[in-house]
Amino acid sequence: MNKLLNRNKMLIILFGIIILIVFIGFSMTDRSSTTKAEQFTGDTVAASQSIIGAPVQFVSNIFSNVTGMFGAATENEALRAQLEMMPQMYADIERLEAENEKLRDALDVSAKRKYNTVNSRVISRSQDQWLNNFTIDKGENDGIEEGMAVMTPEGLIGTVKRVNGNSSFVEMITTSVSQNNLSVEIHNGDDTIYGAIDRYDSEKGLLVIDNIQNTATVEAGDPVFTSGLTGDFPEGLNVGEVVQVENDEYGLSQNAFIQLFSDPSEVDVVFVLERDPDSQVD
Template sequence: MNRLFNRNRMLIILFGIIVLILLIGFSMTDRNSVTKAEQFTGDLTAGSQVVIDAPVGFIGGIINKISASFSAVEENEKLHAQLEMLPQMQADLEGLEAENEELRETLDVSSRRSYESVDARVISRSPDQWMDNFTIDKGESDGIKEGMAVMTTKGLVGTVVRVNGNSSYVEMLTASSTGNNLSVQVTHEDETAYGNIRRFDDERNLLVVENIKNRSGLERGDEVFTSGLVGSLPEGLIIGKIVEVENDEYGLSQNAYVQLNSNMDDIDLVHVIKRNPESMEE
C-alpha cells in the first residue's frame, strides 16, 4: 500500500514539473495576448506593489518633512544669530566711520603743521632725578633750541631747557618743579577745551591740567594734545588721555588728570620737534 502511494506521489510531482516547464516555455514565446493566469499574476503583483509603496511613500514623506524642519530650524538659528550681531556690526561700522573721519582730520591737521624732527638718544640720566630730566646727544650744532618739544613715538615727554654745542638738557613733564606751563587742548564731541599743565601728581602718577572752562563736557578717555598757542611747541602733539575730571577748589574751572602715553621710566630714543618760525609768527 505504501509503495503504491509513494509511486503516485512521484507521478504527481513529475507531472507538475512537466506542466511548469510547458508554462515557462509558453510564456517565453512571442504573443500578442496574455493568459488569464498571467493577468491575475500581474494584477496581484501590481496590487501588492501599491500596498507596499503606499506606507513606504508615506514614511518617506514624513522623513523628508522632518529633515526640512531641521533645516529650517538651523537656518532660523543662523538668521537669529545674525540679527543679534546687528547692533555690534552697527557699532563697528560707526567706529570705523569715526576712525576714518579722525584719520582724515589728522591728515588735514598734519598738512597745516610746519615742523621737522631731529632724532636723538638719551646719553645721561641721573638716578636721583630720574623722573625730572635727562640729556640728549644733539645740541646747537644740530639746530636744537630752548623750548623745543621732545617726544617718543608714543607722545610728548618734555621740553628742551638748556642747549650746549652737541648736547641738550631736557626737562620732563613729570619733573617735581616743572616750569613749562604748557598750553594744551582737548577735543570732545567737536568742541575744543584749553588748559595748562601745572604739575605732576607723584602719588597718582598723573599729569594735572588746570584752568579748563567749566561745563566743557570732558570725559575719561579724551585725548590731550599740545595747543600750539604758547611757546615753540606746534599744535597737535599727543600727550596722553584723561582718566578723571574734577572742579577746582573754587569751582571756577576744571582740572583734568591725564595718563601719559609715553613710559617715562624707560626713555632711550627721542625726537626733538623743530617748529617752523613762520608758523609761530602766524
C-alpha cells in the same frame, strides 16, 4: 800561541764571509720559496719587531689618549662657555630688536610731522632725577636750540633746557609744566576744551589741568594735545589722555588728570622738533 789564535780568528772571519756570500747568492736567485734559514731569520726579525714595537705602540697610544683627553677638555670648556653666554646673546638680540622697533617708530612718526625733526638717543639719566631730566646725544652742531620740544614716538616728553656742542639737557614735562605754562586742548567728540597744565601729581603720576569750566564736558578717554596758544610748543603734539575728572575744592571748576602717552620712566629714543617756521613743510 798567539799565532794559533790569530790563525783561528782568520778562519772564523773567512768562514763568516763565505756564509754571507752563500746567503747573498740564495737571495739573488729567482726562487718561488724561501729556505728554512730565511724563514727562521724572517720569523725571528718579525717576532723581535713585534716584541719591541708593542711597548712603543702602547706608550704611543697612552700619549694619544692623554692628548685627546686634554683636547676634549679644552673643547668642552669652550662649549660650556658658549652655552653660558647663550642667555646673554638672546637678551642682546631681544634688546636690539626692541631698539630697532623704537627707531622705526620714531622715524615713522617724525616722517609724518610737518616740522623738521632731529632724531636722537638718551645717553645719560641720573637716578635721583629719573623723572625730571635726561641728556641726549645731539646738540648745537645738529641744529638743536633751547626751548625746542622733545618727543618720543608716543608723544610729548619734554623741552630742551641747555645745549652743548654735541649734547643737550632735556627737562621733562613732569617737572617743567608749571614753568612753561603748557597750553593744551582736550577733544571731546566735536568739542574742543582749552586749558593749561598746572602741575604734575607725583603721587598719581598724572598731569593736572585745572580751572576747566563746569559747563564743559570732559570725560575719561578724551585725547589731549598741545594748543600752541602759549609757550614754546607747536600745536597738535600728542600729550596724553584724560583718565579722571573731578571738581576742585570749591566746586567752581573741574580738574582733569592726564596720563601721558609717553612713559616717563622709559625714555630711550626721542626726536627734537625744530620750531623755526621756515622749517615747516607745506
